[in-house]
Amino acid sequence: MSAGFVHLHNHSDYSLLDGACRLDRLVERVKSLGMPALALTDHGNLFGAVEFYEKARAAGLRPIVGCEVYVAHGSRLDRTRSADGKGAYDHLVLLARNREGYRNLMRLSSAGYMEGFHYKPRIDKELLSAHADGLLCLSACLRGELPQLVLNGDLEAALLRVPRDPRLEELLAEAEMFLGKFTEARAVLERIVASGAPSERLRARIRLGRIANRLGSYADSRTMLGEAVQEAAALSDRTAEGEALRALGAVERRLGDMSAAIGHLERAATILEDGSREKIRALVDLGAALIAQGDIPRAKARLTEAAAMSRHRTRDDAAIQINLGIVLSREGEPHQAAVAFERSAEIALGAGDVRFASIALANAVENFLRLEAVEAAATSAERALRLAQTIGDPVAVSTAQANLGLVFAKRGDWAKAEQNLLGSVELIARLDNPYSLASRYQDLAQLYEAQGRGADAAPWKARADDLFARLHAGSPTQSVPGGGRTDSRPND
Numbered sequence: 001m002s003a004g005f006v007h008l009h010n011h012s013d014y015s016l017l018d019g020a021c022r023l024d025r026l027v028e029r030v031k032s033l034g035m036p037a038l039a040l041t042d043h044g045n046l047f048g049a050v051e052f053y054e055k056a057r058a059a060g061l062r063p064i065v066g067c068e069v070y071v072a073h074g075s076r077l078d079r080t081r082s083a084d085g086k087g088a089y090d091h092l093v094l095l096a097r098n099r100e101g102y103r104n105l106m107r108l109s110s111a112g113y114m115e116g117f118h119y120k121p122r123i124d125k126e127l128l129s130a131h132a133d134g135l136l137c138l139s140a141c142l143r144g145e146l147p148q149l150v151l152n153g154d155l156e157a158a159l160l161r162v163p164r165d166p167r168l169e170e171l172l173a174e175a176e177m178f179l180g181k182f183t184e185a186r187a188v189l190e191r192i193v194a195s196g197a198p199s200e201r202l203r204a205r206i207r208l209g210r211i212a213n214r215l216g217s218y219a220d221s222r223t224m225l226g227e228a229v230q231e232a233a234a235l236s237d238r239t240a241e242g243e244a245l246r247a248l249g250a251v252e253r254r255l256g257d258m259s260a261a262i263g264h265l266e267r268a269a270t271i272l273e274d275g276s277r278e279k280i281r282a283l284v285d286l287g288a289a290l291i292a293q294g295d296i297p298r299a300k301a302r303l304t305e306a307a308a309m310s311r312h313r314t315r316d317d318a319a320i321q322i323n324l325g326i327v328l329s330r331e332g333e334p335h336q337a338a339v340a341f342e343r344s345a346e347i348a349l350g351a352g353d354v355r356f357a358s359i360a361l362a363n364a365v366e367n368f369l370r371l372e373a374v375e376a377a378a379t380s381a382e383r384a385l386r387l388a389q390t391i392g393d394p395v396a397v398s399t400a401q402a403n404l405g406l407v408f409a410k411r412g413d414w415a416k417a418e419q420n421l422l423g424s425v426e427l428i429a430r431l432d433n434p435y436s437l438a439s440r441y442q443d444l445a446q447l448y449e450a451q452g453r454g455a456d457a458a459p460w461k462a463r464a465d466d467l468f469a470r471l472h473a474g475s476p477t478q479s480v481p482g483g484g485r486t487d488s489r490p491n492d
């Protein structure tokens with residue numbers, strides 16, 4: 001242990017049936033390790049405080065008097081049993097900062113025995129708020145209120161219990177975005193936009209733009225992120241500018257505006273710090289955009305650059321592998337590509353990203369079909385759909401369904417092929433995602449043409465041509481990639 005380190009949560013043998021350290025030996029040990037101070041936090045009592053204070057001072061250590069108190073779930077006066085048959089309470093560590101804090105600690109400890117005793121000497125939040133001056137609190141052990149909420153899987157509830165602080169609010173918004181609770185995340189972010197410091201407001205607006213993207217409001221997202229880029233530049237906040245540019249490029253890819261996406265992603269990759277997660281993701285997005293534009297050599301170079309910076313077996317690693325798989329596929333190596341997709345799906349599952357694993361498996365389907373490996377394609381397609389359905393992500397479900405449709409078409413099972421492709425179109429049509437929609441229309445037209453049903457094919461072909469033409473009008477240099485079913489970008 002370095003000399004600057006101090007233990008702030010310690011039990012002595014005054015923590016009855018809970019601590020085995022004798023105070024003289026504890027002080028001696030801490031002294032010999034070269035630590036400058038020591039806290040004593042016995043359970044529910046201050047019985048050892050005076051002895052501790054004197055022994056620590058005599059040894060030249062700074063004593064920090066504290067207590068691990070029991071906090072009743074409701075009122076300290078309520079003595080009903082909890083579900084486990086004991087008194088309902090959580091643990092909380094309190095430390096005295098000064099003389100006033102020490103006095104309050106004594107008041108709280110006494111009240112625990114005289115007013116709140118139920119199996120343990122308990123205080124409650126009412127007492128705590130009346131006697132909080134001069135005290136610091138820590139989240140205690142696993143029996144603390146916050147650790148219990150986190151253990152029960154409710155990080156969000158844990159964060160809501162913590163006093164308002166912009167950094168924790170950002171964490172709360174991230175947790176809610178991760179849980180897919182976008183309405184709640186938005187409310188937190190809008191609170192930050194209304195009252196935070198300029199840099200906090202900026203980061204909140206970037207996150208609001210990312211949420212709009214996740215919800216399929218691509219046009220709104222583009223506007224919000226474009227403004228965030230300008231604001232970041234005005235504040236000379238390079239990290240935020242890089243982050244906003246990356247998010248903007250991601251939306252432009254969704255909108256099919258590849259030249260704008262590539263320009264913004266190139267700038268993001270230049271601005272962001274080497275080796276940072278944002279830089280790796282900017283390079284991966286850039287590689288995917290270059291693939292969509294048909295520039296395979298440049299895509300490969302950017303993805304290789306990202307691979308050199310990324311840690312193995314992470315979500316980012318999986319994203320790089322899937323895009324390198326697409327590169328292999330476009331280079332005419334369908335077998336190696338299919339293997340790369342399956343590998344990236346396993347990495348994604350290992351990293352806990354079900355959505356991305358589903359997309360990787362859907363990508364493998366196309367390559368297996370090109371190899372005429374229909375059974376391998378069917379297995380991948382069915383697994384991709386199952387994974388997508390477990391998380392209910394509409395883009396992933398639609399992608400998997402379209403690819404399953406192609407498997408049925410290859411088998412000549414036209415009815416099931418049609419059913420899956422139409423289902424896929426229906427899902428995508430609800431989102432503002434013209435690029436994927438146009439690709440699905442094209443799939444349907446090709447399906448009917450393959451059966452010699454020209455009349456059925458015509459309306460779908462017309463819709464596809466119309467959408468592609470409009471997308472081209474937005475970005476004249478763009479080339480249409482062969483397979484629009486694939487979605488290689490897991491981020492945002």
Ligand SMILES: [Zn+2]
Pocket residue numbers: 068091140141142143144
């Ligand atoms: Zn404890």
